[in-house]
Amino acid sequence: MIDSSEHVVDDLAAYALGSLETGEHARVDEHVAGCPSCASRLAEYRGLADALPLALAPISPPSDLWDAIRSEARRRRLRPRMRSAMGTRWFRAAPWIAAAVVATWLVTWNVRLQSELTRYTQGPQVEKLARRPARLVILTGAAGSQASARVFAAVDGQSGHMAITGLARLPAGRVYQLWFLPKAGPPLTAATFTVDADGRAWVVIRVPADLDDTRGLIVTEEAAPGSPAPTGPPLLEARQWR
Amino acid sequence: MSVDPAADPDLVGRMRLGDESALESLYARYGGLVYTLALRIVGDPELAREVVQDTFLRSWDGRETYDARRGRVPWWLMGIARNRAIDLLRSRSHQARMRERTAPLPEIPTTLPRDPVDAVVSRRAVLDALRELSEGQRRAIELAYYGGLTQTEIANELGEPLGTIKSRTREALERLRKVLGPLIQSAGGRTS
Numbered sequence: 036m037i038d039s040s041e042h043v044v045d046d047l048a049a050y051a052l053g054s055l056e057t058g059e060h061a062r063v064d065e066h067v068a069g070c071p072s073c074a075s076r077l078a079e080y081r082g083l084a085d086a087l088p089l090a091l092a093p094i095s096p097p098s099d100l101w102d103a104i105r106s107e108a109r110r111r112r113l114r115p116r117m118r119s120a121m122g123t124r125w126f127r128a129a130p131w132i133a134a135a136v137v138a139t140w141l142v143t144w145n146v147r148l149q150s151e152l153t154r155y156t157q158g159p160q161v162e163k164l165a166r167r168p169a170r171l172v173i174l175t176g177a178a179g180s181q182a183s184a185r186v187f188a189a190v191d192g193q194s195g196h197m198a199i200t201g202l203a204r205l206p207a208g209r210v211y212q213l214w215f216l217p218k219a220g221p222p223l224t225a226a227t228f229t230v231d232a233d234g235r236a237w238v239v240i241r242v243p244a245d246l247d248d249t250r251g252l253i254v255t256e257e258a259a260p261g262s263p264a265p266t267g268p269p270l271l272e273a274r275q276w277r
Numbered sequence: 278m279s280v281d282p283a284a285d286p287d288l289v290g291r292m293r294l295g296d297e298s299a300l301e302s303l304y305a306r307y308g309g310l311v312y313t314l315a316l317r318i319v320g321d322p323e324l325a326r327e328v329v330q331d332t333f334l335r336s337w338d339g340r341e342t343y344d345a346r347r348g349r350v351p352w353w354l355m356g357i358a359r360n361r362a363i364d365l366l367r368s369r370s371h372q373a374r375m376r377e378r379t380a381p382l383p384e385i386p387t388t389l390p391r392d393p394v395d396a397v398v399s400r401r402a403v404l405d406a407l408r409e410l411s412e413g414q415r416r417a418i419e420l421a422y423y424g425g426l427t428q429t430e431i432a433n434e435l436g437e438p439l440g441t442i443k444s445r446t447r448e449a450l451e452r453l454r455k456v457l458g459p460l461i462q463s464a465g466g467r468t469s
Contacts, residue, residue: 045444045447047447048451049421049447052422052450053359053421053422054427054428055428056429079454079458083450083453085355086403087403087422088310088313088314089399089402090404090407093313096308096326096329097326100312100326100330101304101308103326103330104304104329104330104333105297107330108297108337108338109297111334111337112295274365275327275361275364277340
């Protein structure tokens with residue numbers, strides 16, 4: 036491989052602007068790691084890139100946006116406290132303490148989950164799913180709705196489950212339908228469900244596509260028993276997850 | 278009311294301890310800036326809203342951590358927002374992206390809004406520096422930074438050789454570096 040220094044210098048600007056081709060990052064990283072001059076130049080370019088938006092004339096965000104952020108932040112309040120603890124030196128120096136904290140958190144999470152399972156008894160299948168490692172996707176209500184849902188997609192299979200709150204109860208002949216939107220191809224159905232009088236439900240879902248190959252999850256209202264493709268607007272949606 | 282940037286790291290520290298009022302203060306200071314950037318990149322108010330929400334929640338729940346050695350807090354927030362917005366842009370269907378690209382990017386504003394003194398001074402400096410670039414240089418860095426395009430995509434978009442785009446991008450940042458270097462360094466930006 037490589038790599039005249041001159042060529043890397045040409046690429047530093049593109050790198051700082053996030054415009055380098057995907058495969059070229061490693062080559063530049065490797066060069067910069069051993070070249071203080073290019074590392075310094077790259078740092079300067081990144082500072083300049085960060086400053087570019089200062090030239091934009093400010094536009095006021097929607098007036099209700101802060102309320103939405105605060106509401107979600109309150110929901111996540113426990114998580115940053117745990118991360119803060121994880122960031123301390125003593126924690127890094129004592130992995131067994133880390134394991135204890137994680138175990139405590141898992142127990143707490145499981146207790147909460149089991150509590151919810153008790154309220155939405157769906158049998159041993161859901162209970163079994165709840166104990167498996169899973170990725171979490173949070174769907175939020177579209178158009179300012181307070182509804183939300185959490186999808187737990189098992190990392191070791193094609194199933195999962197979903198907890199929903201805040202959706203309106205539907206008339207007979209109508210259902211909610213969860214869709215995976217693949218990066219390529221048509222929407223794929225994952226579940227149909229209704230909610231109880233409190234607007235809640237806990238349902239087993241199919242995971243029809245890998246989350247890494249999916250650009251979004253949405254919930255729409257459809258005619259029972261479900262549609263082959265979404266016909267209504269998204270009532271809940273998620274575009275990003277970890 | 279003037280914003281004191283020196284107090285920002287303290288706000289971030291309080292926020293990491295779960296102080297909601299610190300998050301609110303940070304949003305009050307920079308929510309507009311982050312929304313402006315997000316809207317510029319994604320071109321859609323609903324998506325921009327999503328980016329802003331994700332940016333502040335990531336700073337709140339610790340998925341993104343602030344390092345004071347790498348510049349000011351608003352620049353950190355804008356870095357998060359820019360990455361999230363570009364991710365969002367790239368995750369949308371090819372068809373939708375093509376539709377967006379047919380619409381020209383908004384021009385860099387030439388009038389200054391009323392704003393805290395520090396922001397006005399910074400904006401003036403960046404605007405002046407951008408005006409010193411050639412049209413081709415400015416277009417190249419706009420498509421890279423706001424458009425989320427790779428150098429190859431920019432070359433295709435503008436119908437120019439890839440080497441020309443790379444040179445133009447580097448020359449643009451070199452010129453900006455000469456003009457804005459003191460501003461970046463005085464702000465404790467990424468200069469080392």
